[in-house]
Amino acid sequence: MKAAIIGYGKMGREIERILTERGHEAALVIDTDNAGELDAEHLAGIDVALEFTTPATAYANIRTCLENGTAVVSGTTGWTDRLAELQELCRERGGALFYASNYCLGVNLMFRLNRQLAAMIGRVGGYGVRIEEVHHTQKLDAPSGTAITLAEGILDNLADKQGWVNYAPGIAHATNRVERSEDTPADRIEIRSVREGAVPGIHTVTYESDDDMLELKHTIKNRRTLAMGAVVAAEFLCGKQGVFGMDDLLRN
Ligand SMILES: NC(=O)C1=CN([C@@H]2O[C@H](COP(=O)(O)OP(=O)(O)OC[C@H]3O[C@@H](n4cnc5c(N)ncnc54)[C@H](OP(=O)(O)O)[C@@H]3O)[C@@H](O)[C@H]2O)C=CC1
Numbered sequence: 001m002k003a004a005i006i007g008y009g010k011m012g013r014e015i016e017r018i019l020t021e022r023g024h025e026a027a028l029v030i031d032t033d034n035a036g037e038l039d040a041e042h043l044a045g046i047d048v049a050l051e052f053t054t055p056a057t058a059y060a061n062i063r064t065c066l067e068n069g070t071a072v073v074s075g076t077t078g079w080t081d082r083l084a085e086l087q088e089l090c091r092e093r094g095g096a097l098f099y100a101s102n103y104c105l106g107v108n109l110m111f112r113l114n115r116q117l118a119a120m121i122g123r124v125g126g127y128g129v130r131i132e133e134v135h136h137t138q139k140l141d142a143p144s145g146t147a148i149t150l151a152e153g154i155l156d157n158l159a160d161k162q163g164w165v166n167y168a169p170g171i172a173h174a175t176n177r178v179e180r181s182e183d184t185p186a187d188r189i190e191i192r193s194v195r196e197g198a199v200p201g202i203h204t205v206t207y208e209s210d211d212d213m214l215e216l217k218h219t220i221k222n223r224r225t226l227a228m229g230a231v232v233a234a235e236f237l238c239g240k241q242g243v244f245g246m247d248d249l250l251r252n
């Protein structure tokens with residue numbers, strides 16, 4: 001596989017290592033200093049681009065790939081209110097787009113357990129629910145894409161919650177924020193964001209009743225698991241047309 005890496009940061013570098021280990025070629029590397037090279041000329045002959053950049057740049061990068069007929073795997077978070085637009089463009093152009101808020105296998109198992117647990121809690125009743133995500137201090141978005149996916153899984157399965165808010169003390173760029181945890185409306189799921197050191201990613205869903213507490217928790221130990229998932233997704237995407245996510249990959 002001849003791959004392009006778009007975003008040569010923490011994930012881009014890890015992806016390069018995994019591509020090499022698995023016998024692929026990182027034929028094009030795009031970062032801020034050569035972002036202008038993401039064009040038809042440089043994308044010619046590329047089988048798939050792996051895009052891990054920033055909330056401000058992901059949309060344009062993916063669009064450029066799709067407009068040039070290049071398959072894209074993206075994991076950039078903090079911009080996905082516009083993902084449906086690109087999925088539509090991909091279908092119109094007969095292209096290939098794979099997106100996941102988290103490429104770690106264990107997190108995707110957690111996504112499934114999370115949906116099942118929310119449905120069970122809905123039947124039993126009597127529990128409040130909240131989500132906490134902890135990440136490194138360089139992270140540009142809050143809440144994490146993974147926490148939003150967890151919240152969406154709960155909202156689809158628990159009738160008394162209508163949306164989520166983000167309690168993110170000390171994080172300026174948080175979306176849907178409440179200033180104090182006490183301001184979280186009863187019909188919203190509170191996602192608490194914490195930024196600490198170099199933490200790769202911890203997500204916890206907590207259900208609490210008057211009598212007990214039940215937690216679903218996942219801790220990423222290193223970025224290798226994330227990069228491996230993205231490269232496996234790229235292998236899966238090669239030669240396909242359409243819009244895909246981790247459920248499609250895990251079914252195969
Ligand atoms: N879905 C998943 O499984 C995962 C998703 N992520 C997400 O992926 C994204 C990247 O994460 P991470 O690698 O840790 O972040 P980093 O900040 O380490 O890397 C991002 C890189 O993208 C570069 N960049 C910025 N603008 C452009 C552009 N227009 N074209 C090309 N490159 C550009 C940055 O350069 P510069 O530093 O000069 O700005 C930087 O080198 C984040 O949104 C993160 O949340 C991360 C891990 C897993």
Ligand SMILES: O=C(O)C1=N[C@H](C(=O)O)C[C@H](O)C1
Binds near residue numbers: 143144146147200201
């Ligand atoms: O920025 C990160 O590092 C990560 N971002 C993703 C997210 O926002 O969920 C995935 C993972 O948690 C690491």
